[in-house]
Amino acid sequence: MxxxxxxxxxxxxxxxxAAWQGGDEQAAAELVRRHARALARFLGAGTLGGDADVxxxxxETFIRAFRALGRFRGQCRFRTWLMTIGGNVLKDAYRRVxxxxxxxxxxxxxxxxxxxxxxxxxxxxxARLAEGLGRxxxxxxxxxxxxxxxxxxxxxxxxxxxxxxxxxxxxxHHAVKRLKEHLA
Numbered sequence: 275m276x277x278x279x280x281x282x283x284x285x286x287x288x289x290x291x292a293a294w295q296g297g298d299e300q301a302a303a304e305l306v307r308r309h310a311r312a313l314a315r316f317l318g319a320g321t322l323g324g325d326a327d328v329x330x331x332x333x334e335t336f337i338r339a340f341r342a343l344g345r346f347r348g349q350c351r352f353r354t355w356l357m358t359i360g361g362n363v364l365k366d367a368y369r370r371v372x373x374x375x376x377x378x379x380x381x382x383x384x385x386x387x388x389x390x391x392x393x394x395x396x397x398x399x400x401a402r403l404a405e406g407l408g409r410x411x412x413x414x415x416x417x418x419x420x421x422x423x424x425x426x427x428x429x430x431x432x433x434x435x436x437x438x439x440x441x442x443x444x445x446x447h448h449a450v451k452r453l454k455e456h457l458a
Contacts, residue, residue: 312357313360317331417445
């Protein structure tokens with residue numbers, strides 16, 4: 275039996291950060307590959323708009339993160355730090371949207387594929403959930419999204435949002451309670 279080939283060790287985020295700071299562009303690409311999907315889910319739940327808006331927010335988040343990487347001290351996971359930056363990008367985007375006039379899509383431009391009843395039910399539930407998330411106070415919404423969507427622990431959420439783990443638990447509890455009431 276031939277000897278098995280050694281399995282390459284997967285580099286840690288810290289190793290990739292150090293490699294990128296040393297000039298390795300592939301290390302930056304790997305960081306983006308690892309974290310872009312989770313970041314997009316977090317930012318997309320902010321209900322600003324379509325996939326193009328989310329892609330722009332993800333890109334802006336990574337641009338800010340890579341510019342500030344020299345200030346990342348490793349006191350939390352890279353993903354937690356990235357979500358913190360993403361939250362700030364989202365806040366900035368909300369401010370821009372508030373100042374901009376929004377024009378709704380014409381009915382003839384909406385997607386009509388699939389079972390109409392299922393499409394209507396799913397669309398209604400999605401709209402109600404988005405509305406419920408929009409009604410939550412900012413901190414409750416961010417804690418809820420980081421916990422429910424990203425699976426972060428309360429300690430990581432606290433570090434990302436500048437609060438305590440106990441306060442993060444309370445915000446999550448209140449967010450869940452309000453969302454259940456809204457969806458009932």
